[in-house]
Amino acid sequence: xxxxxxxxxxxxxxxxxxxxxxxxxxxxxxxxxxxxxxxxxxxxxxxxxxxxxxxxxxxxxxxxxxxxxxxxxxxxxxxxxxxxxxxxxxxxxxxxxxxxxxxxxxxxxxxxxxxxxxxxxxxxxxxxxxxxxxxxxxxxxxxxxxxxxxxxxxxxxxxxxxxxxxxxxxxxxxxxxxxxxxxxx
Ligand SMILES: [Zn+2]
Numbered sequence: 001x002x003x004x005x006x007x008x009x010x011x012x013x014x015x016x017x018x019x020x021x022x023x024x025x026x027x028x029x030x031x032x033x034x035x036x037x038x039x040x041x042x043x044x045x046x047x048x049x050x051x052x053x054x055x056x057x058x059x060x061x062x063x064x065x066x067x068x069x070x071x072x073x074x075x076x077x078x079x080x081x082x083x084x085x086x087x088x089x090x091x092x093x094x095x096x097x098x099x100x101x102x103x104x105x106x107x108x109x110x111x112x113x114x115x116x117x118x119x120x121x122x123x124x125x126x127x128x129x130x131x132x133x134x135x136x137x138x139x140x141x142x143x144x145x146x147x148x149x150x151x152x153x154x155x156x157x158x159x160x161x162x163x164x165x166x167x168x169x170x171x172x173x174x175x176x177x178x179x180x181x182x183x184x185x
Contacts, residue, residue, distance in 0.1 A: 006058055009069070011036035013043075013051040021048075029053075029069070040072065040086050041097045049074045051086075078138040079103040079119055091131040105134040 009032035011023040023039055026032045032053050040051065051072040057065040070088055077085035080101035087094040096103040101121055105128075108114040117134035118125040119141050126141070128134035 008056050008058060010054045010056065011039065011051065012054055013039060013046075013048045015047050016049050025056075036072075037097075041099070043074065043086075043097065044082065044084055077101060077103060078135055079121075079142045094131075094135075103138050105131060105138070107131075 009029045010025045011032045014020045053069040072086045075085045077096040082098045084098040085096045094105045103119045105117045115128040115134045126137045
């Protein structure tokens with residue numbers, strides 16, 4: 001026998017102007033997540049910049065019968081630079097929905113003082129102390145992969161230092177670019 005329906009779940013997306021579109025209303029939380037994830041995966045062609053899952057209490061009298069379960073913001077990806085990097089809540093976790101990239105950041109399930117990040121396309125995973133450090137690790141991963149083709153067998157110490165300097169500048173540039181995009185959006 002079915003349990004009594006007490007709540008419904010609605011995935012909602014919004015444009016920069018705050019114009020909202022409700023993607024559906026579901027009795028199961030998992031269905032709302034599936035629909036929202038499917039949308040985020042294809043959001044590249046839209047001007048949607050934020051999303052959330054809103055919960056409504058059923059047969060509830062009053063103003064408090066609605067709350068937001070999870071919120072998402074769209075950002076430039078530190079790895080592929082596409083605007084497909086969706087950050088959940090207040091930097092709680094993040095994932096790039098670009099299928100060729102898939103970079104992610106997540107707090108460790110068992111150890112809350114530890115953060116993990118990864119780039120499945122390159123089969124890389126790293127640890128970090130917090131979200132910001134995890135984000136920097138992703139930028140570093142990208143810089144390393146970019147320079148990997150030219151980094152082998154540097155002939156002299158000077159050349160090696162030059163290479164390190166260039167890597168550092170690339171990382172700085174990437175940081176600057178992503179900050180810049182944040183500001184200009
Ligand atoms: Zn990406």
